[in-house]
Amino acid sequence: MSRFQALSPASRAIVLMIAAIFCFTAMDATAKALTPRVGLVPTLWARYAGQTLVVLVMVAHRMPGILKTRYPKLQAMRSAFLLVATGCFFVGIANIGLAQATAIMDVNPVLITLGAALFLKERLGPRRLFGIVAALIGAMIVIRPGGDVFSPYAIFPLVAAACYSGYALATRFVGRDEDVWTSLLYTGLFGSVVLSILLPGAWVRPDAQSLALMGTLILFGTLSQLLLIKALSQGEAGLIAPFAYAGLIFASIWGMIFFDEFPDLWTIIGALVIAGAGIYVWHRETRA
Known part of the structure; x- marks a missing residue:
């Protein structure tokens, strides 16, 4: 063993969640580099169509059984949530810093904790309520609405966080009964169909570097989804959600290495408030 x-x-x-977050941030950094070269829709299309192709190849021997799902409407809903979340986040990182966008996006664990209590009947005690309020305060510190450095594009990662939370909760629910590969296939298939319809009007012929970035995007996008689905099928959403804060570290590293982005003081403070709230909730709840 x-x-x-x-x-x-x-x-x-927990281990699967941290690995998933590493792959997610690597995918985000790749998308930030690719979007200015080919545009948003082709970037999203490469992410979803590539994942669908890889999954179809890997499960071809199990067709058509892998297509059977007990929750067709819920699978469509979770896929739609993720497509909107990915689109909004890609718009955000194309216009603001990677670390800043990731910090805002990282309010999703506390939203997942709240949603898990409301819809999945998981526990919601005073410590988790405190974490939710503290994380939202941290998000406002990063966004700084009304401040001189406020950017309207900061709203996109916040919308992405809400949509991603809906996706994670739906994934947690179907993960109790569905095959991991079934969920992974439907996640990519829905986005592929929608984006393929939009693609002709937005297509830009990619050069060699763009093709390489698309391949990297496909790799990390597929790995991140598989690892996340496996993590949510083995642990409570409220337990593993705080480990998404590892993305703050990974995103800061990618931003400094590849985009010469250094988070300012308020972004760091807000990110620490968000991460601290989530880690506190996890620590207290696991001790209890």
């Missing part, structure tokens, strides 16, 4: 398999289900879920 491998060391990973020897871990408890909760520990495996």
Whole structure:
């Protein structure tokens, strides 16, 4: 038995979540580099169509059984949530710093915690309520509405966080009964169909560097979704959600290395408030 398999289900879920967040931030950095070269719709199309193609190749031997789902409407809804979340976030990172956008996006764990209590009947105690309020305050520190440095594009990661929370909760629900590959296939298939309809009017012929970026986007996009689905199928949404804050570290590193972006003091303070709130909730709840 491998060391990973020897871990408890909760520990495996945490490891899978951190790996998923690493891949998500790598995908985001790739999308930030690709979007100015080919545009938003082709970037999104490469992300979804590539994932769908990879998954179809990997599950071809299980067709058509892998297409069977007990929750067709819920699968469509979770896919729509993720498509809107991805689109909004890509718009955000194309116009503001990667670390800033990620910090705003990282209010989603507390939104997931709230949604898990409302819709999945998971616990919601005073500590989690405190975490929700504190994280939202942190988001306002990063966004600074009404301030001199406020950008309307900062709203897009916030909308993305809300939509992503809906996706994660729906994934958690269907993950109890559905095959991981079924959920992964439907996630990409819905976005591929919608974006393929929009693509002809937005297509820009990619050069060699853009093609390489598209390939990287496909790789990290597919890995991130698979790891996330596996994590949510093995652990409570409220337990693993705080580990999404590892993305603040990864995004800051990508931003500094590839885009010469250094988060300002208020972004760092807001990010620390958001991360601190989530980690506090996780620590207190797991001790309890």
